[in-house]
Amino acid sequence: MTEKYEGFLKEHRAEHLEEMKTFLRIPSVSALSEHKEDMKRAAEWLVDSLKAAGLENVKLMPTASNPIVYADWLHADSDKTVLVYGHYDVQPVDPLHLWQTPPFEPDIRDEKIYARGASDDKGQVFMHIKAVEALLQTEGKLPVNIKFCIEGEEEVGSPTLEPFVAENKDLLAADVLVISDTPMLERGKPAICYGLRGLCAMQIDVYGAKGDLHSGIYGGGVANPLHALSSILASLHNADGRVAVDGFYDKVVPLTEEERQAYRELNYDEGAVKQELNVSELYGEAGYSFLERTWTRPTLEINGLYGGFQGEGTKTVLPAEAHAKLSCRLVADQEPDDILNAVEAHIHAHTPPGVRVTVTRTDKGRPFQMPYDHPVIQAAMTAYEKAYEVKPALTRMGGSIPIVEGFGRLLAVPVVLMGFGLPGENFHAPNEHFHLENFDKGLLTICAYLKELAHTEWN
Amino acid sequence: MTEKYEGFLKEHRAEHLEEMKTFLRIPSVSALSEHKEDMKRAAEWLVDSLKAAGLENVKLMPTASNPIVYADWLHADSDKTVLVYGHYDVQPVDPLHLWQTPPFEPDIRDEKIYARGASDDKGQVFMHIKAVEALLQTEGKLPVNIKFCIEGEEEVGSPTLEPFVAENKDLLAADVLVISDTPMLERGKPAICYGLRGLCAMQIDVYGAKGDLHSGIYGGGVANPLHALSSILASLHNADGRVAVDGFYDKVVPLTEEERQAYRELNYDEGAVKQELNVSELYGEAGYSFLERTWTRPTLEINGLYGGFQGEGTKTVLPAEAHAKLSCRLVADQEPDDILNAVEAHIHAHTPPGVRVTVTRTDKGRPFQMPYDHPVIQAAMTAYEKAYEVKPALTRMGGSIPIVEGFGRLLAVPVVLMGFGLPGENFHAPNEHFHLENFDKGLLTICAYLKELAHTEWN
Structure with missing residues (x-):
């Protein structure tokens, strides 16, 4: 009709x-x-x-x-x-x-x-x-x-x-x-x-010396906020793609076998995604398919990173500051505040010597x-x-x-x-x-x- | 007179x-x-x-x-x-x-x-x-x-x-x-x-998907160049502040006891440096004083780091690119080309799956x-x-x-x-x-x- x-x-x-x-x-x-x-x-x-x-x-x-x-x-x-x-x-x-x-x-x-x-x-x-x-x-x-x-x-x-x-x-x-x-x-x-998925987000600001320094005069003797930030950020994941923050997965409702079966039957074409995005391989948490990773698993992503010299050529500077923007995608029953607490605690526990770190919470949604x-x-x-x-x-x-x-x-x-x-x-x-x-x-x-x-x- | x-x-x-x-x-x-x-x-x-x-x-x-x-x-x-x-x-x-x-x-x-x-x-x-x-x-x-x-x-x-x-x-x-x-x-x-000290420098460029992606749709399923870069950069140093690149220290002429003694006699005031730079502690390679670290030991420093969103607020983006500028300070008898080769090999060996990395050599001096x-x-x-x-x-x-x-x-x-x-x-x-x-x-x-x-x- x-x-x-x-x-x-x-x-x-x-x-x-x-x-x-x-x-x-x-x-x-x-x-x-x-x-x-x-x-x-x-x-x-x-x-x-x-x-x-x-x-x-x-x-x-x-x-x-x-x-x-x-x-x-x-x-x-x-x-x-x-x-x-x-x-x-x-x-x-x-x-x-x-x-x-x-x-x-x-x-x-x-x-x-x-x-x-x-x-x-x-x-x-x-x-x-x-x-x-x-x-x-x-x-x-x-x-x-x-x-x-x-x-x-x-x-x-x-x-x-x-x-x-x-x-x-x-x-x-x-x-x-x-x-x-x-x-x-x-x-x-x-x-x-x-x-x-839910969401929570934060900004990390790392502070070293009171101003930018000459990397010849001070390099090797004063903590570099860019190193500290890289080290903090690298510590957030394990080599198998899992988030390394204590308690991060505690409240995640596991996928049921029925759901996994239903997703498999969708015959989702991972090869087509690779081709569309022009990447040599997809990458994520071990043990899950692409659909399972993006639909049903929580993540922690760096959305932005900046510090030091970004211009043309070389500047041998040891910068005073470094910054990163992070966000987590959450799944039931993760609570944004719990995750923000856990990530912030991880950041402070993994901050190397000689720098000061502040974490500012921004968005959140269940x-x-x-x-x-x-x-x-x-x-x-x-x-x-x-x-x-x-x-x-x-x-x-x-x-x-x-x-x-x-x-x-x-x-x-x-x-x-x-x-x-x-x-x-x-x-x-x-x-x-x-x-x-x-x-x-x-x-x-x-x-x-x-x-x-x-x-x-x-x- | x-x-x-x-x-x-x-x-x-x-x-x-x-x-x-x-x-x-x-x-x-x-x-x-x-x-x-x-x-x-x-x-x-x-x-x-x-x-x-x-x-x-x-x-x-x-x-x-x-x-x-x-x-x-x-x-x-x-x-x-x-x-x-x-x-x-x-x-x-x-x-x-x-x-x-x-x-x-x-x-x-x-x-x-x-x-x-x-x-x-x-x-x-x-x-x-x-x-x-x-x-x-x-x-x-x-x-x-x-x-x-x-x-x-x-x-x-x-x-x-x-x-x-x-x-x-x-x-x-x-x-x-x-x-x-x-x-x-x-x-x-x-x-x-x-x-x-001598110098050698390079830029690292990390490439992921062909364009910036929505971190909700793709997050957790596609490699994030900012994670890859952080992980590469963090791998360049050990927890004791030493450069972790194979062969990095091979040609370093060790400090003599006579030199160490002469430097000690300078009564260099590390406390004053801390105060001047407004840092809670000095930081560097274990086993050396501030003067020894900055005068006689080679370094690897990140001079700049950038990728993804740097603006006001939050942007839940999974960026397509990430960049870093690095330089090494060298001491006798390190050869800039040897060090650039060693660091580049380390970077490629420590590149996580799903991204493409290029290294561009810039300055060098013995x-x-x-x-x-x-x-x-x-x-x-x-x-x-x-x-x-x-x-x-x-x-x-x-x-x-x-x-x-x-x-x-x-x-x-x-x-x-x-x-x-x-x-x-x-x-x-x-x-x-x-x-x-x-x-x-x-x-x-x-x-x-x-x-x-x-x-x-x-x-």
């Missing part, structure tokens, strides 16, 4: 893509304070777009930092309410010189749209708005009640969202939370993600895990099959949407992660893009899901 | 300092190509200054890069010829924000002159010119013949000087080479340095050592005693003047290192300065030395 919204979406496709481009042109980089005004512009753009789609009670709600965009439509025959969460902020764009077209000048080539935020997450937020609009335009009403909550600080760890949700429980009350910010398995293979036999997930599988004509996989994911766990906990709702991005679409990297095939099928999936939920029972 | 030059130097002191300031104002940073024109200006300034002092045959001699300044005066009654070597190039000035006054706006405070190059080495080159001028102005002639050879690439490893010396052996032929680019022991304690009972050194001790009224110490030094060994070898001359800088004058660091007390006494020492050499016998 062809639904009416299908025709509407086909007819307005070019117009929708142009509209999405205007959204992607706003450089809403939450990590950099110079983009403060752009954050506001992006939020205001959403307000206008939601109103135009037919949503009601559309408003910018202030937080301690970037505003949250709220909207709803609550006139459905069904008593079920769907809360859609997404984010309008994006990652920084450096190194800029590696982008083929500028990150904030969206460009469609080869049926993909290239821009920062195209897939993570502005593009997918936009799809939910257009799906609602298509249903309202063609059917005059929605099959279930709907609420939108779109934030502007996901890429910096959602520091203000959890207090916001706690303070607005009634406003946000719903029966299911739907989030599109996770990838499909691969092209043509949609997936529903039932687990996300890991998330859902029972995959839940009715709202089974309904999502039906919706996907309609749009993609293939059964979606049940997967977990390596990335973090720190608020998912908090949202679910605070509102006491099940969460469905229904993402349409593809791995290799360069989230967080130069040349981020989004395949338009999943723009089209994703819109159909969302519409079908809202209809499906109207006759699903749970709670 | 008061010499006539003493009165001349006293009388013209203010004028000489103003003149030195104009020299220090030229930002002759050889490591940065943007200062190419400044290098030429500094060389031309020297030409004018040497001519004004009464030197003859003053000329700019081209090299593949910055020109060498030559000058002579060869009408002495003595048959001895002194060759003075120095350099008019300086180190880069970053981090600029740590300078109290701008590096190229010389400022005299508290009887010290602050500027990049004030002590290393433009200030000391200037003193040799003024000493010759003082003798010519007051005595009408010099006690010995003199030649100047001032280069512009010492801070980048003197790549063109050794071929220049090899091609100009007759022009540069002399009986002793005098260089003022080494520090005194401390205030009021002059020193003649009979050993210098270590230098002189017999300290040589007559030209004994004559220098006499000259120092006249000016400072104290017997100078015989020392070695941790820094490198890469050409010293090559100069001595190519011209077959003894070398006297007669420096007037003080430790703590921030060579190569922000707020480089030079004590004017040693400007005054240094001028007297140089004048006295030239007179002393006229009745010293050697060869």
Whole structure:
């Protein structure tokens, strides 16, 4: 059966893509304070777009930092309410010189749209708005009640969202939370993600002498902060790729044999990943496959490292400072604070003589895990099959949407992660893009899901 | 007996300092190509200054890069010829924000002159010119013949000087080479340095995936170049501070008991160094004192380290590249090429899986050592005693003047290192300065030395 919204979406496709481009042109980089005004512009753009789609009670709600965009439509025959969460902020764009077209000048080539935020997450937020609009335009009403909550600080760890949700429980009350910010398995293979890794992050600053020194006069006689930092960082992993921090794995829920079997049946092509990334081999914790490592195992990664001379040529300096940025991806039931404590203790225990080390904690978010036999997930599988004509996989994911766990906990709702991005679409990297095939099928999936939920029972 | 030059130097002191300031104002940073024109200006300034002092045959001699300044005066009654070597190039000035006054706006405070190059080495080159001028102005002639050879690439490893010396052996032929680019022991304690460490340097570049990756999607499954680099760098030293590279110490001439005893008798104040540098403890190779470590033991130092995100906040990136700059200080009889081979082999042997590493060799210079009972050194001790009224110490030094060994070898001359800088004058660091007390006494020492050499016998 062809639904009416299908025709509407086909007819307005070019117009929708142009509209999405205007959204992607706003450089809403939450990590950099110079983009403060752009954050506001992006939020205001959403307000206008939601109103135009037919949503009601559309408003910018202030937080301690970037505003949250709220909207709803609550006139459905069904008593079920769907809360859609997404984010309008994006990652920084450096190194800029590696982008083929500028990150904030969206460009469609080869049926993909290239821009920062195209897939993570502005593009997918936009799809939910257009799906609602298509249903309202063609059917005059929605099959279930709907609420939108779109934030502007996901890429910096959602520091203000959890207090916001706690303070607005009634406003946000719903029966299911739907989030599109996770990838499909691969092209043509949609997936529903039932687990996300958590996150915690910190900065290490190592201080030696009071100023930079001549490496001839002092070299060999005074501790070099770059050596100390290298030694601390090297001590964080064992040779087999495991994190060497005491207690790091204590609360990790082990993979079940059933899950390992299900992942094996996905026939994930590690060779293709190697080729795509142009590496001679994949590398990680011994005893786990690539999928298991990235979906179900915690990590500790250095995200940045700097100190001393970085210019052209040689400078024989013994620098006064060295710096590193670290983050951990966490899995159930690791607690961010426990891990930060353990890593910080390890750093202090492994600091060589002659330097002073400070650790500054930055982001944190708990890991998330859902029972995959839940009715709202089974309904999502039906919706996907309609749009993609293939059964979606049940997967977990390596990335973090720190608020998912908090949202679910605070509102006491099940969460469905229904993402349409593809791995290799360069989230967080130069040349981020989004395949338009999943723009089209994703819109159909969302519409079908809202209809499906109207006759699903749970709670 | 008061010499006539003493009165001349006293009388013209203010004028000489103003003149030195104009020299220090030229930002002759050889490591940065943007200062190419400044290098030429500094060389031309020297030409004018040497001519004004009464030197003859003053000329700019081209090299593949910055020109060498030559000058002579060869009408002495003595048959001895002194060759003075120095350099008019300086180190880069970053981090600029740590300078109290701008590096190229010389400022005299508290009887010290602050500027990049004030002590290393433009200030000391200037003193040799003024000493010759003082003798010519007051005595009408010099006690010995003199030649100047001032280069512009010492801070980048003197790549063109050794071929220049090899091609100009007759022009540069002399009986002793005098260089003022080494520090005194401390205030009021002059020193003649009979050993210098050599140098070799390299850059390590580590490459992982073809681009920066999202640490959620890929973290734990793909090698992180920052981890690989930290692990390589940490492997370069043992816990006792020794370099862990196979063969690194093979050709090191051990310290004699006589030398260790002489150094102990200097009663060097390690506590004062700790205080001056504001470190809780000094750190280095086990089994050696601070002086022994920095004067007589080879080192391997990281001079710079960079990769991934360095900006404000957090970026959960798994970067594609990581970089480090390394240099080794060498002692007799280590050969730079042997050490570069050994370190490069170690790096490749310690590269973890999943990354690609390249090593690029940059500077190199052999270590230098002189017999300290040589007559030209004994004559220098006499000259120092006249000016400072104290017997100078015989020392070695941790820094490198890469050409010293090559100069001595190519011209077959003894070398006297007669420096007037003080430790703590921030060579190569922000707020480089030079004590004017040693400007005054240094001028007297140089004048006295030239007179002393006229009745010293050697060869």
